[in-house]
Amino acid sequence: MNGKFIVSVSPHIRNDVTVDKIMWSVVWALIPAAIGAGYFFGIKAIFLILLSVISALISEYICNIIFKREVSIFDGSAVITSILLAFNLPPNVPFFIPIVGSFFAIVVVKQLFGGLGYNFLNPALAARAFLVASFPQTMSASYTAPYYGTISGFDAITQATPLTAIRNTKIMGTPQDLEILLNKATSWESLKNLFIGNVGGCLGETSALLLLIGAIYLLIKGYIDYRIPLSYLLTCFILSLFILPIKRFPNYHIFQIISGGLILGAFFMATDYVTSPITKKGRIIFGIGCGILTMLIRHFGGYPEGVSFSILLMNVATPLIERYTKPRVFGKR
Amino acid sequence: MFNFLAKNRIKKFSFPGGVHPEENKHFTENCPIEKLPLPKIVYIPLSQHTGKPAKPLLNIGDKVKTGQLIGEADGRISANIHSSISGTVKDLKELPHPLTFSRVLTYIIESDGEDIWDEDIKKDFEEKDFSSDEIIEKVHKAGIVGLGGAAFPTAVKLSPPKDKVIDTLIINGCECEPYLTNDYRLMVEKPKEIILGALLIKRALEKNNKNIRLIFGIEDNKEKAIEIFNSYKKDYNFEVSTLKTKYPQGAEKQLIKAILKREVPSGGLPFDVGVVVQNVGTAYACYESCYFDKPLFERVITVSGSGIKEKKNLLVRIGTPIKDIVEYCGGYISEIKKIIFGGPIMGIAIYSEDMPVVKGTTGILFFNDKDVILEKEKACIRCGRCVEACPMGLLPCELHKFIQRRELERAKEYSLLDCIECGSCAFACPARIKLVQSFKFGKQEIIKKERK
Numbered sequence: 001m002n003g004k005f006i007v008s009v010s011p012h013i014r015n016d017v018t019v020d021k022i023m024w025s026v027v028w029a030l031i032p033a034a035i036g037a038g039y040f041f042g043i044k045a046i047f048l049i050l051l052s053v054i055s056a057l058i059s060e061y062i063c064n065i066i067f068k069r070e071v072s073i074f075d076g077s078a079v080i081t082s083i084l085l086a087f088n089l090p091p092n093v094p095f096f097i098p099i100v101g102s103f104f105a106i107v108v109v110k111q112l113f114g115g116l117g118y119n120f121l122n123p124a125l126a127a128r129a130f131l132v133a134s135f136p137q138t139m140s141a142s143y144t145a146p147y148y149g150t151i152s153g154f155d156a157i158t159q160a161t162p163l164t165a166i167r168n169t170k171i172m173g174t175p176q177d178l179e180i181l182l183n184k185a186t187s188w189e190s191l192k193n194l195f196i197g198n199v200g201g202c203l204g205e206t207s208a209l210l211l212l213i214g215a216i217y218l219l220i221k222g223y224i225d226y227r228i229p230l231s232y233l234l235t236c237f238i239l240s241l242f243i244l245p246i247k248r249f250p251n252y253h254i255f256q257i258i259s260g261g262l263i264l265g266a267f268f269m270a271t272d273y274v275t276s277p278i279t280k281k282g283r284i285i286f287g288i289g290c291g292i293l294t295m296l297i298r299h300f301g302g303y304p305e306g307v308s309f310s311i312l313l314m315n316v317a318t319p320l321i322e323r324y325t326k327p328r329v330f331g332k333r
Numbered sequence: 334m335f336n337f338l339a340k341n342r343i344k345k346f347s348f349p350g351g352v353h354p355e356e357n358k359h360f361t362e363n364c365p366i367e368k369l370p371l372p373k374i375v376y377i378p379l380s381q382h383t384g385k386p387a388k389p390l391l392n393i394g395d396k397v398k399t400g401q402l403i404g405e406a407d408g409r410i411s412a413n414i415h416s417s418i419s420g421t422v423k424d425l426k427e428l429p430h431p432l433t434f435s436r437v438l439t440y441i442i443e444s445d446g447e448d449i450w451d452e453d454i455k456k457d458f459e460e461k462d463f464s465s466d467e468i469i470e471k472v473h474k475a476g477i478v479g480l481g482g483a484a485f486p487t488a489v490k491l492s493p494p495k496d497k498v499i500d501t502l503i504i505n506g507c508e509c510e511p512y513l514t515n516d517y518r519l520m521v522e523k524p525k526e527i528i529l530g531a532l533l534i535k536r537a538l539e540k541n542n543k544n545i546r547l548i549f550g551i552e553d554n555k556e557k558a559i560e561i562f563n564s565y566k567k568d569y570n571f572e573v574s575t576l577k578t579k580y581p582q583g584a585e586k587q588l589i590k591a592i593l594k595r596e597v598p599s600g601g602l603p604f605d606v607g608v609v610v611q612n613v614g615t616a617y618a619c620y621e622s623c624y625f626d627k628p629l630f631e632r633v634i635t636v637s638g639s640g641i642k643e644k645k646n647l648l649v650r651i652g653t654p655i656k657d658i659v660e661y662c663g664g665y666i667s668e669i670k671k672i673i674f675g676g677p678i679m680g681i682a683i684y685s686e687d688m689p690v691v692k693g694t695t696g697i698l699f700f701n702d703k704d705v706i707l708e709k710e711k712a713c714i715r716c717g718r719c720v721e722a723c724p725m726g727l728l729p730c731e732l733h734k735f736i737q738r739r740e741l742e743r744a745k746e747y748s749l750l751d752c753i754e755c756g757s758c759a760f761a762c763p764a765r766i767k768l769v770q771s772f773k774f775g776k777q778e779i780i781k782k783e784r785k
Binding site for chain 2: 279
C-alpha cells in the first residue's frame with residue numbers, strides 16, 4: 001500500500017486564480033478597445049494589432065528555444081505586451097513598426113532579463129520609447145483622423161491630436177490663440193469625442209469608454225489593484241486644477257484625464273504587476289509619482305504626452321519605493 | 334432593510350491579512366460524533382507533543398489496561414503517554430512518525446477486545462472544587478497537549494512564568510481550517526463540559542493572577558455554537574467573541590489581535606501580552622482529566638474529503654491506524670491521491686494508511702484527483718497577492734527570492750523568523766510557488782547557521 005500517495009508540503013488547497021487566468025483576463029479586457037481601434041481607424045488598425053501579436057509570439061517562442069526555457073507563448077503575457085504596444089502606435093505607421101517594436105519588447109526588455117517576472121521595465125512602454133527614439137518622424141507624423149471625426153476632436157482645421165495642438169500653440173501661437181483653442185478643447189463637444197474615442201491618437205488610447213469597460217471588469221475580478229489607477233488619476237486631476245495654461249477653464253481637469261494615453265496608462269500599464277510595487281503603500285506612491293511626472297511633462301516638457309515616460313521612470317523607482325514602504329511586521333515596532 | 338441600525342448588532346472581530354478558502358464544512362458539520370469501534374491494534378508513538386519524547390515504562394509482553402501510563406514525561410517540556418486500549422504490548426520499536434516522518438519509539442499494542450479501563454478512572458461526575466496545583470498536576474498526569482494541532486504540553490502552558498501577569502484566557506473555537514468540524518461538533522454536543530474545562534484552566538492560571546477574563550472566540554460560520562455558548566455565559570461568567578470567518582483566524586497571535594487588539598511581540602509568546610490561549614478540545618480534555626481522572630487516550634477527529642464514502646466526526650482512540658477508520662467510513666469512492674493529517678492548509682500529507690492517529694490529529698482528509706493540485710510552479714509575477722494575504726505583514730515573494738539566492742541574512746532582515754507558516758501566501762499565489770516549503774527551509778538554514 002505504501003508509495004501510492006502524493007506527499008507535498010502544505011497548503012494542499014489553492015486559490016483558483018492562476019497566472020494564466022489573470023493574463024488572459026487582461027487580454028479579454030483589452031478587446032473592447034481593440035475593436036474600437038478598428039471602428040475608429042479602419043481595418044489597418046486591426047492588422048497592426050495582429051501583426052504585433054504574431055511577431056511577439058514568434059519572438060517569445062524563439063527566445064524560449066534559445067534560452068532553453070519552458071514554452072511560454074500560451075500564458076498570455078506576450079499577447080498583452082504586444083496588444084499594449086500596438087495600442088501605443090499611431091494608426092498610420094508602416095507595418096514594420098509593430099514587428100520591430102514587439103521584437104524589442106519581448107527579446108530585449110523581457111526575455112534578456114529572464115522572462116516573465118524578471119523584467120524591470122514595462123516591455124510595451126520600453127519598446128514604444130525605443131520606437132520614438134529610433135523613428136521619431138514616423139512615430140509623430142502618423143496620426144490620422146478617425147472615420148467619423150477629426151484628429152483634434154473639436155476643430156476640423158487642426159492637424160494634430162488635442163494634446164499636440166495645445167503644445168504647438170503654446171510654443172508658437174499667441175496667448176489669444178491658446179485661449180481660443182483651450183476653450184474649444186474643454187467644450188462638451190470635445191470632451192464627448194474624447195470620452196467615446198472619436199479623436200486622433202494612438203490606436204488603443206483614444207476611447208476612454210471602451211478602456212474603462214475592460215478596466216472595470218479587471219477591478220471587479222480583483223486582477224488589478226485600484227490603488228495605482230486611483231492615485232494616478234487623482235494626482236493628475238488635482239494637479240491640472242493648479243497647473244493652468246493661462247486662465248481657468250471649467251473642464252480643463254476632465255480634459256486632462258481623458259485625453260492622450262492617461263486612461264490606458266493608468267489602468268493597463270501602470271498596473272503591470274512585474275514593474276510596479278508589491279506593497280499597498282508603494283502602489284499609492286507609484287501612482288502619485290506617475291501623476292506628477294505626467295503632468296510635468298505635459299505642461300513643461302518637450303513632448304506633448306508624458307504617460308509612457310512617467311510610467312517607465314516610476315518602473316525604475318519601484319525597488320526603491322518597495323524598500324521604503326515595507327508593511328509593519330506583526331509584533332514589531 | 335435598516336437592520337444595520339439595530340442596537341444590539343454583534344461586533345465582529347478580525348485581523349489584517351488572511352484568505353477566504355472554500356469552507357467545505359457542510360460535509361460533516363451536521364454529523365454527530367460517533368464512536369469508532371475498538372481497533373485491534375494500536376501504534377502509540379512516545380512523542381506526540383512538542384518537546385522531549387516520553388520514557389517507555391513497559392516491556393514487550395506486558396499486559397496493559399486502557400488509560401494505563403506507558404510513557405512517562407521526560408523533562409519539563411514533555412507529556413505522559415497512555416495506552417488507548419487494553420491488551421498486550423506486542424512490540425516497542427522505532428517507526429516513522431505520522432507528523433515528522435522521523436523514526437520515533439512506538440508501542441504496538443494488541444487489543445484483548447475487552448477494553449478494561451484503568452481503575453483510577455472515575456465513572457461518575459461529581460461536582461468538586463480543585464486547587465490550581467491540583468488541576469495542573471491532573472492535567473500533567475493525563476498527558477494533555479494542545480489539541481488544536483500544535484500539541485504543546487498543556488500543563489506547561491498552565492504555569493506561566495511568575496513575572497508575567499495574565500489577565501485573559503481565550504478558548505479558541507475558531508476552527509478556521511476548511512473541512513474540519515471536530516471542534517464545532519464538540520462545542521455543540523458538549524458545551525457544558527467545555528465550559529467546566531475552561532473554568533478549570535482559568536482556576537489553574539489564578540494561582541498567580543487575579544480576575545482573569547474568560548473569552549470564547551468563535552468564527553461567525555458556527556452560529557449554533559455561538560448561540561449555545563451565549564446561553565451559558567451569564568451562569569458561568571464568561572464572554573463570547575464572534576469572529577469573522579477568515580483563515581488563519583485560529584492562529585494564536587491573530588486571535589489575540591482580533592479579540593483584544595494586542596500584538597504578541599516579535600519572537601514573543603501570548604504570555605507577554607497577558608494572554609493564554611487554549612483550544613476547545615483541550616478544555617474538554619482538561620474537564621475529563623480533572624473530574625474523571627481520565628488520561629488523554631482518545632480524541633475527536635473529522636474524516637472528510639472527496640475520496641471517502643461516509644464523511645464523519647469520530648471519537649477515535651489514539652494510535653488507531655487510518656486503515657480502520659477508512660473501513661468504518663465505508664471505504665473509498667475513488668482513487669485516493671493524497672491523505673492529509675489535519676486541515677488542508679496546514680495539514681501534513683502522509684504516505685501510508687498504516688499511520689496512526691496521534692494527539693495532535695484534528696482530522697484526516699482523503700483527496701482524490703479532483704482536489705489534488707499538481708500544477709507546475711511558475712515564475713513570480715510580483716502580483717502582491719501574498720503580501721495582501723500575509724497576516725504577519727511580511728513580503729513572502731521577496732523572502733522567497735532571498736532564500737532562493739541563499740541570502741539568508743537578508744531574509745532574516747525581512748523578518749523571515751516571524752513567519753507562522755500559515756500558508757495564506759501560498760494559498761493565494763497564482764504562480765503556485767511553494768512558499769511555505771521555501772520558508773521552512775530558510776528558517777532551518779538560519780537556525781543552523783546561528784547554532785554554529
